[in-house]
Amino acid sequence: xxxxxxxxxxxxxxxxxxxxxxxxxxxxxxxxxxxxxxxxxxxxxxxxxxxxxxxxxxxxxxxxxxxxxxxxxxxxxxxxxxxxxxxxxxxxxxxxxxxxxxxxxxxxxxxxxxxxxxxxxxxxxxxxxxxxxxxxxxxxxxxxxxxxxxxxxxxxxxxxxxxxxxxxxxxxxxxxxxxxxxxxxxxxxxxxxxxxxxxxxxxxxxxxxxxxxxxxxxxxxxx
Amino acid sequence: xxxxxxxxxxxxxxxxxxxxxxxxxxxxxxxxxxxxxxxxxxxxxxxxxxxxxxxxxxxxxxxxxxxxxxxxxxxxxxxxxxxxxxxxxxxxxxxxxxxxxxxxxxxxxxxxxxxxxxxxxxxxxxxxxxxxxxxxxxxxxxxxxxxxxxxxxxxxxxxxxxxxxxxxxxxxxxxxxxxxxxxxxxxxxxxxxxxxxxxxxxxxxxxxxxxxxx
Numbered sequence: 001x002x003x004x005x006x007x008x009x010x011x012x013x014x015x016x017x018x019x020x021x022x023x024x025x026x027x028x029x030x031x032x033x034x035x036x037x038x039x040x041x042x043x044x045x046x047x048x049x050x051x052x053x054x055x056x057x058x059x060x061x062x063x064x065x066x067x068x069x070x071x072x073x074x075x076x077x078x079x080x081x082x083x084x085x086x087x088x089x090x091x092x093x094x095x096x097x098x099x100x101x102x103x104x105x106x107x108x109x110x111x112x113x114x115x116x117x118x119x120x121x122x123x124x125x126x127x128x129x130x131x132x133x134x135x136x137x138x139x140x141x142x143x144x145x146x147x148x149x150x151x152x153x154x155x156x157x158x159x160x161x162x163x164x165x166x167x168x169x170x171x172x173x174x175x176x177x178x179x180x181x182x183x184x185x186x187x188x189x190x191x192x193x194x195x196x197x198x199x200x201x202x203x204x205x206x207x208x209x210x211x212x213x214x215x216x217x218x219x220x221x222x223x
Numbered sequence: 224x225x226x227x228x229x230x231x232x233x234x235x236x237x238x239x240x241x242x243x244x245x246x247x248x249x250x251x252x253x254x255x256x257x258x259x260x261x262x263x264x265x266x267x268x269x270x271x272x273x274x275x276x277x278x279x280x281x282x283x284x285x286x287x288x289x290x291x292x293x294x295x296x297x298x299x300x301x302x303x304x305x306x307x308x309x310x311x312x313x314x315x316x317x318x319x320x321x322x323x324x325x326x327x328x329x330x331x332x333x334x335x336x337x338x339x340x341x342x343x344x345x346x347x348x349x350x351x352x353x354x355x356x357x358x359x360x361x362x363x364x365x366x367x368x369x370x371x372x373x374x375x376x377x378x379x380x381x382x383x384x385x386x387x388x389x390x391x392x393x394x395x396x397x398x399x400x401x402x403x404x405x406x407x408x409x410x411x412x413x414x415x416x417x418x419x420x421x422x423x424x425x426x427x428x429x430x431x432x433x434x435x436x437x
Contacts, residue, residue, distance in 0.1 A: 001296065001297050002297075060411070060415055062371075063371055063374075063375070063414070063415055063418035063419070063422075064375065064411045064414045064415055064418070065374075065375040065376075065377075065378035065379075065389075065414060066375065066378075067378040067379060067381075067389065068378055068389065068392075068407055068410050068411055068414065069411075071389075071392075071407055072404070072407045072408075072411070075396065075403050075407070076403040076404040076407055076408075079400070079401060079403055079404055080404075157280075157281070157282040157283070158282070159282070160282045160284035160285055161284055161379065163284070163382075164382060171282075171284060171285060171288060174288075175288070175292075178292060183296075184288075184292035184293045184296060185293040185296050185297055188285065188288050188289045188292055188293045189289065189293060191285050192277075192281040192282075192285050192286070192289060195280065195281045195282050195285060196276075196277065196280040196281050199280045199281075200276060200280045203280070
């Protein structure tokens with residue numbers, strides 16, 4: 001059933017759309033990183049008028065499917081006069097969806113800084129900016145880096161969903177190739193292989209980074 | 224706006240059915256593969272590792288397409304969309320779940336195993352009576368999150384022609400484009416309600432698992 005020469009012949013066609021998938025992934029990740037920060041800060045806000053609605057909206061976005069959110073961005077917004085290209089809608093959808101996940105990562109990072117650090121900063125008369133930039137962030141950012149790396153990989157694997165809003169990425173291309181020749185096996189399997197080849201090594205890299213950071217943290221503590 | 228609800232709720236039945244079946248398959252696979260990863264046999268460990276990495280490393284939608292379009296051609300059988308959907312969702316989230324099972328079993332303090340050995344419990348009793356109840360309690364929150372991810376993942380089955388809630392929404396939309404925002408607004412709300420209910424359910428299990436334990 002599996003035809004090697006046919007499989008090799010469609011590889012270039014598939015490789016050609018890999019950049020589209022990567023643009024959507026990194027674009028979405030950038031949006032998610034930027035949008036995650038205000039969400040994390042708003043959820044920590046002292047005023048309930050800010051933290052409560054933001055918490056619920058983030059919870060809503062996180063527990064509803066990305067596919068439906070993409071459909072809303074791509075098919076429902078034109079009813080209000082906002083027309084987005086498939087790529088823009090895809091990047092925005094991915095970004096907004098995963099910003100709620102990254103907000104949790106940021107929040108966890110900030111909360112992992114012991115209370116004594118805040119108190120010490122106050123005792124040392126540091127300004128708010130100094131406290132954040134010199135004390136809190138240097139401690140809360142490193143542990144979040146591997147987690148963010150994992151989310152980047154998760155987002156990469158979510159990009160086939162963008163085929164539903166007509167973005168011509170890997171899966172759409174594979175389906176088109178398949179329907180031409182009615183040979184779905186090679187095309188779809190190859191897409192899986194491409195995803196595995198890109199995401200598995202990245203996953204290993206993230207794991208190594210995580211171990212490295214843990215070891216460094218331990219050596220700092222030992223000192 | 225209310226006239227949209229009955230057909231969408233009808234589609235929601237399919238969504239819920241796919242969710243329930245897939246959760247059942249995923250749970251069984253999570254335990255099978257989780258223990259497989261901890262097996263003494265190198266072959267079992269190797270096979271489960273490949274399963275877990277392949278299904279975690281490729282995308283859910285690619286797996287759905289593969290089960291629906293490629294597998295029937297390979298095996299020369301017809302696979303109903305429903306079976307393909309449950310198979311793909313179950314295998315995918317089973318792979319993620321196996322990592323939860325593995326890490327939680329490993330997280331039970333070693334002293335518990337030692338104490339069980341000292342009390343002359345058989346390996347089977349040790350696992351069933353001592354390790355698993357403690358590990359289960361640790362697994363529940365992670366399983367809760369995976370459950371929500373699985374529920375969201377079921378929306379993709381529309382792309383392999385299953386008539387779930389998304390499919391119904393698209394059909395409704397094709398008859399009246401101006402209602403698009405209302406249709407998909409409803410679908411989002413329906414998913415949110417189900418996710419909320421599933422979260423409550425897991426909380427209930429968490430409380431039950433915590434009874435009588437520190």
